Amino acid sequence: MTILVTGARGNVGRRVLDRLHAAGHDLRASARTPDDLTVPAGVDAVELDLGRPETFDTALKGVDSAFLYAEPAAARDLFAAVARAGVRHVVLLSSATVSGPAAGTDPLALHHAAVEDALAASAVPGTVLRPGAFAGNALGWSRAIAAGQPVRIPFPDAHTAPVHEDDIADVAAVALGDRSYAGRTLTFSGPRSLTFRQQLAVIGALLGREVPVHELTRDQAVEEMGRFMPPPVLASLLDQWSAAVDRPAEVHDVKAVTGRPARTFEQWAREHLDAFAARN
Structure with missing residues (x-):
């Protein structure tokens, strides 16, 4: 079972990758420029640009679960590709702003809500992570x-209530390893x-x-x-x-x-x- 980790150079994505690697999972790491990635031994590095649908299918081929960032530009195309690839579970890194008091007008909240909506409209089981301020x-x-x-x-x-990036990665790793979290939204903070x-x-x-x-x-x-x-x-x-x-x-x-x-x-x-x- 292969797990795809997007944004594997980022503060959270790299931490998720390291935790899953330590646990012995079969992994694939992605970035816009995979040649710049330094990954643990045995981890494949592939191109995946969340704004370019032409990169989706190859990166997702054979993937069972995926850790994804929120990028609304091509979110519906992304989740259509996720469904085509037969991915069984997505863990989406969103934001607590989506449930904030100004969610209907806040640009940051709307950015993340658009991706959450695209996931909800797809046939893909997902877990949404809504951390507070990093x-x-x-x-x-x-x-x-x-x-x-x-x-x-x-x-x-x-x-x-600032949340440590290691805690975000810990929550993501748990959700990726436990399908009982599918369909849930996890809001957390420091x-x-x-x-x-x-x-x-x-x-x-x-x-x-x-x-x-x-x-x-x-x-x-x-x-x-x-x-x-x-x-x-x-x-x-x-x-x-x-x-x-x-x-x-x-x-x-x-x-x-x-x-x-x-x-x-x-x-x-x-x-x-x-x-x-x-x-x-």
């Missing part, structure tokens, strides 16, 4: 922290709601120094963050953060799936502390 988003602060500069952010008192200010305090405590915060107005955030982020995505994030100020995030522990408590943000920060350390 702990790895904090790496966006690393340059300023390493340089000893204030972290410039809007809405520093907005809450999230173990604790933390504001951005509190997350920065955790990093500062591990570094042994204070991390100063410079609060941006929304207009300032649009000007600064808009240099590297599409306007609809930025507007979506700012709306989410504005609504989350002084409102603790809902916590959905992964323990019900993985059998152990979720990893903490402090653990994530400790594992990635080199990214925040001062440069000599």
